Amino acid sequence: MSPLIFYPVAAAAVLSALAVVTARSPVRSAMALVATLVSLAACFAMLQAHLVAALQIIVYAGAVMVLFLFVIMLLNLQDDPPETGRAGLRFGAGGVAVVLAGGFAKVLWEHSAGDGAVLAESFGTTKVVARSLFSDYLVPFELTSVLLLVAVVGAVVLARRDDAPGQD
Amino acid sequence: MITSAHFMVLSAVLFFIGAVGVVTRRNLIVIFMSVEIMLNAGNLAFVAIANRLGTIDGQTIVFFVMTVAAAEAAVGLAVIIAMFRNAETIKADELSSLRW
Numbered sequence: 001m002s003p004l005i006f007y008p009v010a011a012a013a014v015l016s017a018l019a020v021v022t023a024r025s026p027v028r029s030a031m032a033l034v035a036t037l038v039s040l041a042a043c044f045a046m047l048q049a050h051l052v053a054a055l056q057i058i059v060y061a062g063a064v065m066v067l068f069l070f071v072i073m074l075l076n077l078q079d080d081p082p083e084t085g086r087a088g089l090r091f092g093a094g095g096v097a098v099v100l101a102g103g104f105a106k107v108l109w110e111h112s113a114g115d116g117a118v119l120a121e122s123f124g125t126t127k128v129v130a131r132s133l134f135s136d137y138l139v140p141f142e143l144t145s146v147l148l149l150v151a152v153v154g155a156v157v158l159a160r161r162d163d164a165p166g167q168d
Numbered sequence: 169m170i171t172s173a174h175f176m177v178l179s180a181v182l183f184f185i186g187a188v189g190v191v192t193r194r195n196l197i198v199i200f201m202s203v204e205i206m207l208n209a210g211n212l213a214f215v216a217i218a219n220r221l222g223t224i225d226g227q228t229i230v231f232f233v234m235t236v237a238a239a240e241a242a243v244g245l246a247v248i249i250a251m252f253r254n255a256e257t258i259k260a261d262e263l264s265s266l267r268w
Contacts, residue, residue, distance in 0.1 A: 006170040010178045017182050017205050021189035026197050033201050036182075040208050043175060047219040049227050052211075059234055064204070064241050071245045072197060075252050080195055093191045101184035108176035108213075116172050117222025124227060132228045144235045151239035158246035161253070 006046065013039035025079045026072045030065060037061045048124040175216035183209035196248050196258040200241070207237045 016039065019032035037060045044053035122128055133141055182205055189202025211230045218226025252258050255265070 003170055006174060010174070013178065014181055014185065017185040020198070020201055020205060021185055021193065023198075026195060029198050029201055033204065036205060037208065040182075040212055043178070043212055044215050046170075047172065047175060047215045049215045049218070049230070052215060052227050052230050055231070055234065056211075059238060060204075060208070064238055067241055067245055068197065068201065071248060074249070075258065077195075077197070077258070080198075086192075090192045093188050097184040097188045101181050104180035104184070105177040108180055109173050112171070112173040112176050112216075112220055114171075116220035119219065119222055123219075123222070123224070128224055129227055129231075132224045133231060136225070137228050137232075140232060144232060147239055148235065151242050155242040155246035158243065159249045 005042075009039050009042045009046070013043070026077050027069070030068050030072060033068075034061050034065050037065070048119055050124050051126050051129050052124070172216040172220040175212055175219075179209045179212040179216065182206075182212070194259045194261055196251070196260055196263075197245075199260065200244055200248070204237065204241070207233060 013036055016032045016035035020029045020036060023029045023032060037056060041053045041056040041061070044050075044056055186202045186205035186209060189205065190199050193199050193202065211233055214226040214230050214233070216226075218224060248258055251263060255263055257263065
């Protein structure tokens with residue numbers, strides 16, 4: 001992993017995440033979130049998680065973000081007004097977050113310093129991940145399909161109009 | 169030389185950026201997007217640890233996190249639509265009908 005690749009990608013991830021949190025317009029937040037997700041996909045690729053990186057782009061930056069944008073457009077949201085008051089909350093939350101992030105970063109840095117394991121060339125390929133997914137994690141994988149079914153039914157029931165035609 | 173420790177630090181920073189968004193924003197959709205940032209920061213930590221330990225389990229768990237996040241996004245956005253229909257707003261501090 002070259003620092004010349006890591007630092008620009010990490011900076012892009014942090015700056016776009018800050019843009020998500022600070023942008024006034026929900027659409028701008030969503031676009032910044034796409035940039036964050038793509039930067040993280042690049043991080044996954046750097047960590048030899050090739051399949052995860054591809055899925056990140058397809059599932060997150062593709063499907064989930066379309067869902068977000070769809071709801072933003074559907075609700076026809078206006079830009080948030082500039083924040084008035086609550087400056088204490090914002091600066092307080094920011095200060096606490098900086099302190100906690102610093103503490104976490106220090107602990108994580110100290111406990112994961114040094115060289116990691118030597119990885120096989122095939123680490124993170126579809127074959128290796130699928131072997132793990134369909135052997136050790138077979139039962140959770142099947143339960144996931146139940147979860148998705150429940151989520152689909154729940155989303156339809158919740159978003160449906162009460163006076164929708166065909167309802168009893 | 170970039171090691172997995174660098175990615176762990178990046179994941180901590182992203183997680184708390186997301187946390188600040190959850191706490192300070194009033195727009196429910198932006199709060200939701202901040203939660204997605206936090207989930208992704210968790211995913212990055214999982215992948216970094218998988219890389220460090222040389223085991224594939226961390227990457228496998230990311231699949232489950234992604235699935236749960238997709239399910240959460242679908243249901244959560246449906247809840248937001250239902251709320252908007254009832255209250256005509258998705259500002260978190262205007263939705264106070266359950267407040268004592």
